[in-house]
Amino acid sequence: MVSVDPSLCGYCGSCVSVCPVGALDLQETRLAVSEACVECNLCLSACPMGALVAATESPRDLPMLQASYDVVVVGAGPAGSTAAWQAAEQGLSVLLLEKRQEIGSPVRCAEGIGHEGLSAFFAPDRSWVSATVRKIRIQGLIGGQQRLLEAESQQDQSGGVGYILERRVFDCALAERAAQAGADVLVKSAATAFWWEGDSQAVVQVQSPWGHHEISARVVIGADGVESRLGAWAGLDTTLARHDLMSCAQFLLAGVDIDPECTYYYLDSHLAPGGYIWIFPKGSGCANVGLGAQSDLVRIPPVELLTRFVESQPFLERGSAVTLVAGGVPVGLPPPRLVSDGCLLVGDAARQVDPITGGGIANAMSAGRLAAQVAAQAIESDDVSQAFLSRYEQEWAQGVGRRMARNYRLRRAFAPEQRTSERFWLVFAISVGAAK
Numbered sequence: 128m129v130s131v132d133p134s135l136c137g138y139c140g141s142c143v144s145v146c147p148v149g150a151l152d153l154q155e156t157r158l159a160v161s162e163a164c165v166e167c168n169l170c171l172s173a174c175p176m177g178a179l180v181a182a183t184e185s186p187r188d189l190p191m192l193q194a195s196y197d198v199v200v201v202g203a204g205p206a207g208s209t210a211a212w213q214a215a216e217q218g219l220s221v222l223l224l225e226k227r228q229e230i231g232s233p234v235r236c237a238e239g240i241g242h243e244g245l246s247a248f249f250a251p252d253r254s255w256v257s258a259t260v261r262k263i264r265i266q267g268l269i270g271g272q273q274r275l276l277e278a279e280s281q282q283d284q285s286g287g288v289g290y291i292l293e294r295r296v297f298d299c300a301l302a303e304r305a306a307q308a309g310a311d312v313l314v315k316s317a318a319t320a321f322w323w324e325g326d327s328q329a330v331v332q333v334q335s336p337w338g339h340h341e342i343s344a345r346v347v348i349g350a351d352g353v354e355s356r357l358g359a360w361a362g363l364d365t366t367l368a369r370h371d372l373m374s375c376a377q378f379l380l381a382g383v384d385i386d387p388e389c390t391y392y393y394l395d396s397h398l399a400p401g402g403y404i405w406i407f408p409k410g411s412g413c414a415n416v417g418l419g420a421q422s423d424l425v426r427i428p429p430v431e432l433l434t435r436f437v438e439s440q441p442f443l444e445r446g447s448a449v450t451l452v453a454g455g456v457p458v459g460l461p462p463p464r465l466v467s468d469g470c471l472l473v474g475d476a477a478r479q480v481d482p483i484t485g486g487g488i489a490n491a492m493s494a495g496r497l498a499a500q501v502a503a504q505a506i507e508s509d510d511v512s513q514a515f516l517s518r519y520e521q522e523w524a525q526g527v528g529r530r531m532a533r534n535y536r537l538r539r540a541f542a543p544e545q546r547t548s549e550r551f552w553l554v555f556a557i558s559v560g561a562a563k
């Protein structure tokens with residue numbers, strides 16, 4: 128029987144179209160080969176990725192990448208692409224690895240970012256901004272009463288209080304910046320292991336359509352998101368407690384009637400225990416409508432709770448869900464160690480998300496920039512040891528990390544049932560920018 132290498136399969140369906148016996152079936156994220164396969168091998172030449180292997184054929188390795196880099200970055204989200212871009216700008220040789228075949232897709236985000244967080248890197252660009260936010264509306268059953276808070280930004284030259292991005296485009300644009308600065312970017316290329324060889328050498332094992340390789344690096348930056356494995360491979364404990372994970376579901380609803388400049392938040396301890404519901408405008412009658420609930424309090428799957436919410440809101444009910452997003456947001460404190468010999472963690476992999484809002488894009492980019500700076504200093508000093516790289520931990524803890532730690536303490540100070548109290552209402556309003 129023909130076999131499929133899932134890490135190479137591009138899920139394009141070409142092979143299915145030429146199979147004379149219907150032995151191939153393209154399921155959503157998997158190509159299945161059934162017993163009906165007669166080993167005619169017609170599908171092999173239809174596959175653009177070389178993912179199908181005849182029963183008699185042994186796997187092949189394609190031409191080699193550069194064997195060693197100053198910096199290898201694992202994961203091309205905002206954290207990884209920023210790290211690769213900033214490291215390449217400092218003249219380092221950089222490889223940016225992304226396991227997905229399309230950077231930024233599928234989106235696992237509500238795509239909101241504050242003006243301050245974005246402008247620390249660049250001005251908003253029409254190609255990746257779907258909406259400019261000027262108003263914030265928070266609703267909730269607070270202290271037993273329905274409350275509504277509406278805030279409007281003082282309009283200035285800069286645009287608005289924040290933006291709703293088109294992450295699919297934004298993430299690609301960031302990776303393009305890294306490439307323009309000189310980084311090698313490789314998609315559909317997953318890091319499958321990391322180890323420290325000693326003598327200032329780290330190694331990343333990579334599986335990609337170009338073969339299975341071991342690539343050496345002076346420093347490896349782990350930007351592999353909430354599902355990070357790099358930390359564990361490097362001996363760092365990144366396991367989250369269930370109360371530190373928000374389990375989220377989101378629809379991109381088309382055909383809804385909302386204010387295109389307003390973000391809406393709902394505090395509802397029944398529908399979103401320990402979390403909240405959001406509606407973020409995406410332009411042209413579309414919105415990201417999502418719900419995040421603290422994972423240890425989830426009794427009914429968030430996607431079901433979200434459906435109930437949408438059905439209860441007349442202005443959303445007529446919309447159609449054109450995309451379903453499922454995702455986890457780490458809202459704990461970063462682990463005690465973010466670095467080991469030859470390795471730094473950034474972004475969701477380092478749990479650097481705001482514990483109250485769940486916002487992590489701006490933090491991921493800040494962490495990526497800081498990690499690149501420290502990696503460059505370490506390489507320059509010919510010392511990539513954990514002791515040297517711990518500068519990154521210290522600078523993070525003294526900067527953005529200080530605010531995150533405060534917000535974590537605040538979140539934990541309010542038991543989930545108290546998150547509909549007056550005091551938490553105010554904390555939440557300040558965190559999302561609706562109050563000072």
Ligand code: FAD
Pocket residue numbers: 201202203204205206207224225226227231235236237238239240316317318319350351352353354355356375376377417452453454455456473474475476480485486487488489491
């Ligand atoms: P990611 O964006 O997750 O990127 C990690 C990348 O690493 C991925 O592309 C992944 O494919 C790749 N990768 C993983 N493993 C490997 C491997 N072994 N080899 C190669 N590549 C690998 N934040 C906000 O600021 N605003 C919001 O409105 C917001 N809404 C959210 C809504 C939801 C439902 C969710 C789930 C999250 C939301 N967040 C939001 C959080 C935000 O999406 C993340 O904090 C942010 O994307 C973190 O960036 P990152 O680069 O660290 O990780």
